[in-house]
Amino acid sequence: MARSKSNTQIVLRPLDLVVLQRLALERRTAPTYATFASELCMTASEVLGRSSGRWPPS
Secondary structure: OOOOOOOOOOOOOHHHHHHHHHHHHOOOOOOOHHHHHHHHOOOHHHHHHHHOOOOOOO
């Protein structure tokens, strides 16, 4: 039996889009995860998980 191809599409959840949009609007130095989370009414770990740790916190 032939093996099916895996799905390579990126899946974005609604909170992923909220974090991404907020990062796109940032004009000054990136805030810490805690500050950023407070602004979005989320926990720091949620923000870290949504950002994949790719943005450098100050």
